Amino acid sequence: MYYNSESILFLNGKYVKASEASTDLYSQTLHYGYGVFEGIRAYQTVNGVKIFKSEEHYKRLKKSCELVNIPFSYTVEELEQITYQVLRRNNFADAYIRPLVYCGPNMSLTSPKEVSLMICAWEWGKYLGDQLLRLSISSYQRPNPKSIRIEAKVSGHYVNSILATSEAKQRGFDEALMLDMEGNVAEGPGANFFYEKDGALFTPSLGHILPGITRHTVLQICKELDIPVVEKKINPEELFEADGAFYCGTAAEVAGIESIEGHTFNKHWKNTLGAIIQEAYKSLVLEKSYSSYIIV
Ligand code: PMP
Incomplete structure (x- = not known):
């Protein structure tokens, strides 16, 4: 399970309970896969909780949007601040972070009129396991x-x-x-x-x-x-x-x-x-x- 009744995520400017967040079933991303995302990790380092290579990840998120023509105006700094907030509000140290930029209702194959940003996180151990x-x-x-x-x-x-x-x-x-x-x-x-x-x-x-x-x-x-x-x-x-x-x-x-x-x-x-x-x-x-x- 990636969230419980207490988990908080960021959705379009607000920090909300994951269990209460919702999306439009006519989302272009849901139907056509037309959205972009990142996979980022934070670690409890010797200098506190740090997001590893956050600048590189958020630059790639912005680049991904640009490459597939999804308008997206958040700056890298804003995205970093939001992500640290998500970690703090969930009290996470070692965590996997999933930003998703997704499109609003649009059943045609034209550019999105509405774009949303969701950033969630969860505690995730080794993705591919411990074994070779x-x-x-x-x-x-x-x-x-x-x-x-x-x-x-x-x-x-x-x-x-x-x-x-x-x-x-x-x-x-x-x-x-x-x-x-x-x-x-x-x-x-x-x-x-x-x-x-x-x-x-x-x-x-x-x-x-x-x-x-x-x-x-x-x-x-x-x-x-x-x-x-x-x-x-x-x-x-x-x-x-x-x-x-x-x-x-x-x-x-x-x-x-x-x-x-x-x-x-x-x-x-x-x-x-x-x-x-x-x-x-x-x-x-x-x-x-x-x-x-x-x-x-
Ligand atoms: N290749 C593919 C297809 C991937 O999905 C990922 C994970 N993002 C990677 C490579 C590794 O990329 P990164 O080191 O940026 O996580």
Whole structure:
């Protein structure tokens, strides 16, 4: 359950009980998936409750609106203030935050006349669980960037993710890995992908994937820890020779992968670069120093 009778969310300028908030059933977002959202985390850091990378997330929210022509006038600063209020009013420290920009009643395919902002939060542990992930390669491709704005977090795009995750679970796997329309490795239904080979990390280059904020953070961690990373087109065959792999995303954080279509990796997770990055990421979100991690 994401809310109880006491939960408070922000809706169009007011802080209201989640159980009392309502929306119009003729919403264009409800019918056509025409809305945008973000997924953000807050942590109880050594310096108090902090929203991790809030500026980056709210810039992306605004960019998503712009890319799909949804008028949205809140500033990043306003959005940050509202989010801290939501956290305070719910007395949350470690929380997942979900801002949603959705459209009012409009059953045609024209620009929205009415746009709403909702920001809610809930206490959420590990999104992908504690265990290493067993991935399938999905029969569903990521959408062609020529049919949608792949760099925007648009509600309707997530039908593709839901199909991929449910297919993976039906086949007995934990999660899916998705290819792009050219058959190269793209990303997970809700996370970006990295694999390790011979002391370096490899990740799909931008263009056919969501440019994840965590992906960017991982690239920064690699720079600081002197871990070589190559952004390139990845043929799925390469994965069967890999030493290790992981997913990264705001909800997923850094999640180790055990196998892909039953192929396990050459190294145990605890000996991989991914495990080092996982620790560094944990320290970073808690505002602890991680520069002491030494690469073997
Ligand atoms: N890819 C997809 C498809 C996603 O939904 C997400 C989650 N937003 C990510 C990657 C990771 O993005 P981020 O690190 O910004 O959460």
